[in-house]
Amino acid sequence: MTDRYAVFGYPINHSKSPRIHQLFAEQTQQNLSYQAQAVPAEQFTTAVSEFFADGGKGLNCTVPLKELAWQYAAEKTPRAEFAKAVNTLKMQDNGLLLGDNTDGCGLVRDLTDNHSIQLNGKRLLILGAGGATRGILAPLLEQQPTSLTIANRTVAKAQGLAADFQTLAIINACGFEDLVGQQFDIILNATSASLSDQLPPLPDNLLVANGICYDLAYSNQATAFVRWGQQHHAQKSLDGLGMLIEQAAEAFYLWRGVRPQTQDVIALLNAERAATN
Numbered sequence: 001m002t003d004r005y006a007v008f009g010y011p012i013n014h015s016k017s018p019r020i021h022q023l024f025a026e027q028t029q030q031n032l033s034y035q036a037q038a039v040p041a042e043q044f045t046t047a048v049s050e051f052f053a054d055g056g057k058g059l060n061c062t063v064p065l066k067e068l069a070w071q072y073a074a075e076k077t078p079r080a081e082f083a084k085a086v087n088t089l090k091m092q093d094n095g096l097l098l099g100d101n102t103d104g105c106g107l108v109r110d111l112t113d114n115h116s117i118q119l120n121g122k123r124l125l126i127l128g129a130g131g132a133t134r135g136i137l138a139p140l141l142e143q144q145p146t147s148l149t150i151a152n153r154t155v156a157k158a159q160g161l162a163a164d165f166q167t168l169a170i171i172n173a174c175g176f177e178d179l180v181g182q183q184f185d186i187i188l189n190a191t192s193a194s195l196s197d198q199l200p201p202l203p204d205n206l207l208v209a210n211g212i213c214y215d216l217a218y219s220n221q222a223t224a225f226v227r228w229g230q231q232h233h234a235q236k237s238l239d240g241l242g243m244l245i246e247q248a249a250e251a252f253y254l255w256r257g258v259r260p261q262t263q264d265v266i267a268l269l270n271a272e273r274a275a276t277n
């Protein structure tokens with residue numbers, strides 16, 4: 001029998017998740033289907049309960065549903081509790097729905113395993129203080145950077161995150177204008193500005209020589225922040241396609257107990273998008 005999985009979100013038509021999970025399933029010879037379903041926030045509870053009542057095994061939830069999924073899950077992993085957001089739901093044998101958040105783990109795997117970027121001992125800057133930043137903070141802090149700064153347009157949101165995570169580490173919170181005169185080894189863009197090809201206002205000397213830029217957003221063309229990194233001589237200026245594939249692999253592992261190899265999938269999706277340019 002084919003086990004059913006899906007991703008819920010709104011909008012969802014450009015999601016790469018069905019393709020990624022289909023490639024994982026072929027590679028690991030797992031008998032499963034994975035569909036994308038457009039689910040607006042107001043239909044979330046009905047859609048999720050119907051999916052699992054019909055025998056569905058697991059769900060991914062994306063924008064704007066991650067907080068709702070966190071509220072809905074009966075049990076949560078510690079990293080999902082920290083994130084206050086759930087991107088993966090699994091129906092357990094005991095009938096209780098487990099919520100996990102694999103985004104932060106996916107980001108750290110992409111940085112450390114795929115790109116050999118160590119976070120330990122580095123000065124880290126995160127741009128943006130939304131749901132994605134909340135999700136990646138605990139896994140990033142586990143890597144023991146020297147310092148972590150969150151800069152956001154709405155400074156109070158960065159300060160709120162710093163307060164929420166103060167048991168894990170001291171986090172500096174500021175506005176973009178406060179970044180003048182500061183320098184960082186690694187800059188992560190977790191604003192959604194890239195999605196409209198925009199960029200937060202950033203001072204020119206923000207990145208050290210040979211520093212790293214990473215945009216959580218991804219696109220067939222270089223995002224505005226990836227281009228900023230290239231213009232400011234980053235050693236590497238990357239986008240979030242690898243993170244997307246790694247968070248999917250972690251969800252697949254949670255559901256199936258089998259860890260797919262991500263290298264070939266990353267290479268294939270990179271080749272496919274290069275062919276579109």
Ligand code: NDP
Nearest residue numbers: 128129130131132153154190191192193216217240243244
């Ligand atoms: P949210 O809507 O929760 O937060 C958006 C953040 O971006 C806020 O901090 C907001 O600032 C800031 N922002 C939006 N527009 C601008 C702008 N024009 N200038 C400066 N700041 C701006 O979004 P998420 O946190 O959920 O997602 C953020 C990004 O991360 C998205 O691009 C998303 O695609 C990506 N992402 C990628 C994943 C992957 O697997 N690769 C996984 C998860 C997310 P303010 O608080 O002031 O409004």
